[in-house]
Amino acid sequence: MMILKDILYKVTINAVVGSTSITVNKIEFDSRKIQTNDVFVAIAGTVTDGHKYIDNVIEAGATAIICEKLPDLLKDGVAYIEVANSNQALAYMAANFYEHPSANLKLVGVTGTNGKTTVSSLLYQLFKKAGYKVGLLSTVKIMVDDTTYKATHTTPDSLVINKYLKQMNDEGVEFCFMEVSSHGIHQCRTEGLRFAGGIFTNLSHDHLDYHETFAEYRDVKKRFFDQLPKDAFALSNMDDKNGLVMFQNTQAKKYTYALKNYADYRAQILENEFSGLLLKVNDSELWTRLIGSFNAYNILAIYGSAELLGLEKDEILRLISELENVSGRFQYFISDEKITAIVDYAHTPDALKNVLETINNIRTKNEALITVIGCGGDRDxxxxxxxxxxxxxxxxxxxxxxxxxxxxxxxxxxxxxxxGVEPQNFKKTLSITNRKQAIKTACQMAEAKDIILIAGKGHETYQEIKGERFDFDDYKTVQEFLKQLQK
Structure with a gap:
């Protein structure tokens, strides 16, 4: 329970009708969850407009309405607050309601097209191995130290973020690593949070169904760095042409990493095999079980962040060598028939190119590379x-x-x-609508030492068809089919 005016701190208010001194129970933006004495935040979403449900939520017991446009008919005993931006208002209100939990730990946001999950998840792993209590907000899962919760969005809504951060406070968590998506930034989900650092991985073609142009997509990512405080760090990939763009208006202390350009954290790939990478990072060599040049960038981001957060260099090198692959990110196994199966989340052109080039750089070309790939519906x-x-x-x-x-x-x-298939490659392609059948066909086509890549879904354990989710796990499916072939 809180006083309404206390949770409106920092919200840009255009008009107030009624009293802000009332006691409220909790904040909701889903009209179906409203109970007595709740605050309802009306958000104009991409699917429906919360303003349509104002009468319904008042009937359900809401005593305060946060909206961008006041209703024509105002009811007695209800406080109406007209705000400039409902998404932004929700973010500040959530932070106020949960007593600014981000200020009580070191929160680091990771943004970019590819690598967000790997970098944030491996930083969680690394700091856990270093003996700290750690939190994670990622596409794959939410972690409050050792407890796992299911993730539904890359960047959850403001209420969910602050609820879990408050839980982390209660359990003594010191560091939290969080994926920050362009949707999350655009919808102000990260506003009201205090970040200790921000990491930029890379920028390539994605989400142009949501952001109308690439420039808008880039500028939304940049907005995250614009909002970092002076005492935070901003760590950016200098091999990406947008790396410096992220720095343009940030107040944070700037640091860089790269494989090709001069940077604060620089790496050279000495060995690249299916067993892992041997890297020279600044003046030190390190071995990691991660594979490919794209993971060399991820390792640099992890190394730089860990040092900026206060860990000793030698300890970071040791801990990186112990890190294990993230679920669905270049996750592979070799069957008894010596067929290598790789499952990867690559669902953008750049990510797919990186994975395929990595495989081609390692393989001898005497073996076949069979790729199973699809594209999501209702997306770019x-x-x-x-x-x-x-x-x-x-x-x-x-x-x-x-x-x-x-x-x-x-x-x-x-x-x-x-x-998109060029004429010379027509004979190399096959179309099989059923994903299970497509994976089975790839397994049947493969011979000893061949490589199967199943791309696009990675860690996801479902297929979404006509509004329903059906159980489907690429990794388990390919394992089963390759086992059947061994019989």
Missing amino acids: KTKRPKMAHIASALSTKAIFTSDNPRSEVPETIIEDMEK
């Missing part, structure tokens, strides 16, 4: 032909299949993909 259609072009050009065989078709017809998505 412009990347579909690009994904298919990359898969067909860099693989021995490419099988196009369903990812999460959502409300779209899977065959239509595959047709969009096929448009």
Whole structure:
């Protein structure tokens, strides 16, 4: 229970009708969850507009309404607060309601197109191994020290973020690592939080169904760094042309990492095998079980962040060598028939290219590389032909299949993909709508020492078709089929 005016601190208010001295129970933006004495924040979302439900929530017991436009009919005994931006208001209110939990730990945000999950998850792993109590807010899961909770979004809503951060405070968590998506930044979910640091991984083609242009997508990412406080650090990838853009208006202390350019944290790849990477980081050598140049960048981001957060260099090197792969990120096994199966979340053109180039740099070319790839429905259609072009050009065989078709017809998505295949690669492609059948076919085609890459879904254990989620796990599926072939 809190006084309404106390949870409105820092909110940009245009008008107030009624008293802000009332006691409120909790904050909600989902009209279905409203109970007596709750505050309802009306948000105009992409699917529905919360302003439509103001009468319903008052009937359900809401005593305060936060909205961008006051209703025509105002009811007695209800406080109406007109705000400039409901998403931003929700973020500040959530932070106030949960007593600013981000200020009581060191919160580090990781943003970029690719690598967010790997960097944040491995930083969680590293600091746990160093003996700290640690939190994680990621696409794969939410961790409050040793307790796991299910994640539903890359960046959860403001109420969920602050609820878990408060729980971390209660359990003595010292560090928290958080994926920060462009959607989350655009919808102000990270406002009202105090970050100790921000990491920029890279920027490439993604989410142009949501952000109208690449420039807008880039500038939304940049906004996260613009909001960092003076005592925070900003760590950016100098090999990405947008690395310096992130620094333009930040007050945070600036640090850089790179493989190709001069930077504060620089690495050279000495060995790159399926067993791992041997890197020279600044003046020290380190071995990691992670694979590929894209993971060399992730390791640099982890190394730099850990040092900026106060860990000793020698300890960081030792801990990095102990890190284990993140679920669905270049997760692989070798069958008894000596077939290598790799499952990776690569669902953008750049990520797919990185994974395929990594495999091609390691393999001897005497073995086949069979790629199973799909594209999500109701998402950025412009990347579909690009994904298919990359898969067909860099693989021995490419099988196009369903990812999460959502409300779209899977065959239509595959047709969009096929448009990107160049004539010389037509014979290398195959289209199988059913994902399970596509994986089975790849396993049947593979011979000893061949490599199967199943890309696009990674850690996801479901397929979303026509509004329903069905159990589906790429890693388990390919394991089962390869075991069957051994019999």
